[in-house]
Amino acid sequence: MTDPEAGAEPAAKAGLFDLRRILALLFAVYGTVLTVMGATVTSQSDLDRAGGVNVNLWVGVGMLLGAAAFAGWAALRPIRLPPGPAHPEGADGPDGPDPAGPDPR
């Protein structure tokens, strides 16, 4: 990922399209749903089939931790757009795309 200190130019944040934020969103939603289900509607037969483990609760909590980790990573090291000609979001390296194909030989 991009180092915050890399590049002295004022770099714009590309907040919208950061895959880490999408992963955080996905697991926040899934984690919340599973945690609530695990805490409220887990039946005895659910517990029996998993050998007594409340699967939803444990996985839900794990997913919420995962979501927090992705969100934290994205917040600590945000994507910076490379300086120079505007390049759409998604890129986060100093080397822009290289439009050249191979040299014709």
Next chain:
Amino acid sequence: MNALAEANLRLDAGPVDYALLAVYFALVLGIGSLARRSVSSSLDFFLAGRSLPAWVTGLAFISANLGAVEIFGMTANGAQFGIPTVHYYWIGAIPAMVFLGLVMMPFYYGSKVRSVPEFLRLRFGRFAHLVNALSFALAQVLIAGVNLYALSTVVNALLGWPLWSSVLVAALIVLAYTTLGGLSAAVYNEVMQFFLIVAMLVPITLVGLHKVGGWSGLSDRIRAVNPDAAEQLNAWPASNLTGISNATLSVLGIVFGLGFVLSFGYWTTNFAEVQRALAARNMSAARRTPLIGAYPKALIALVIVIPGMLAAVLSPELAAYKASGGTSTEGVTYNNAIELLIRDLLPNGMLGVAITGLLAAFMAGMAANVSSFNTVFTYDLWQAYVVKGRPDDYYLRVGRAVTVLGCVIAVGTAFIASGYNNIMDYLQTLFSFFNAPLFATFILGMFWKRTTPLAGGVGLIVGTAAAVTVDQLVRHHVLHLAGQGPSFVAASAAFVLDILVSVAVSLATRPKPDSELVGLVWSLTPRDRLRADDTAEDSGWYRSPAILGVGALLLATVLNVIFW
């Protein structure tokens, strides 16, 4: 999949499960339309503008392979053979991935080729290029069909939809996001799929182990019912996997057939994989792509193979099937292992996550095939031979149209896959036909400058013919090999014959002049052209390709020792 199996496997999915699935579909299509905004040239569409960070391409690198066919095939192998299945990871993937990152990637990325066949065109000229581009494009649409078929069986088990309808729906979703966002959309979705699959497999493994009484409980249950339990509980010599009863020959078969020929052919020359690394933002990130991927690849073996073993003891149906020696034609087969665990262990909620994870794996696997197919078709067939010299936006439009074509063909080939008991056999057969000779030709071409253009093409054809011949001899019971043995032998024959024929042809024909081989052949390429930048954001010892590579090999070795 017969009617009885369908009824057995129907999952008791509730509204929450469907809601979780819907959230995922919304994100997938959202990523597709967001990624569309970054597509303004054909290179953006086919190689994500060479702009992605290494952790993204690294996870996509293994995720492209971690399709549903892999998950079903490898849990099936886990249920049938047990621990020896790990060789597909620790022997059959890690060394090849490290080799790709350390040795071959500098040539691929440094020569600025846009595809693996294009490297062959620069190195060997049109003959070898055409042979490879055509066989690769054909293989990819066939494998996309396998992924689609596997998906349709799961949707069938889940929703009871007829196979053809789920084939069409899945193909439409994949089509939507790959035509919109190109490789970026495919790669981002592959990374998301990777984490979903982990979120599905880890709980299944832990809950299953808990239920069976831990590792010792699992071992005891396997010993109780299997006369060959020792083979199933130890990685070596894997006689049950190779079908070779002599222990020494079996180990040789694994190390040379699977570990060297089959896996190096697959991981280092299969453009569906290499394409992810070519999408990395610079040489350093490209080299790190397979190396970063190697760590999760080594570890994920545990949560794929162990669930397979668990299914064979926890599920009475699968246990009965295994007790029958895998010959019962009623009900479940090894391929149902993961579905049985999902059905028997997981409550609603987690069930939705598991269903989503499987569907994500199917779609990501198919998207990987389609996104590599459209690149090779557009750059290596259409632009190289059919309509040359048009402006770039013409090829971008062709790429989108070919994506549609690829999905249509994949739908057609989905039904080819239905004729095989173990999908993995079918795939390995395909790989050995196309991939095994390819690695031989690449390695000769990269390290022996004398290798001539004609040798490149003839070697590939003879190698492929050798693999087909071995396959036919086995199918018609001239050669007697069981298990995965035939694909190992076919791949080895392809490799050896390719080398022999290529060397012979090279010595009889004229090589390319040295000046045309700079950047393509080891001895003629200045070392600094192969070196990656190690400053700024590529600095740090933990980003050094050599250290990452050695670390991955160490991890695989330690895991091998633990499960010896």
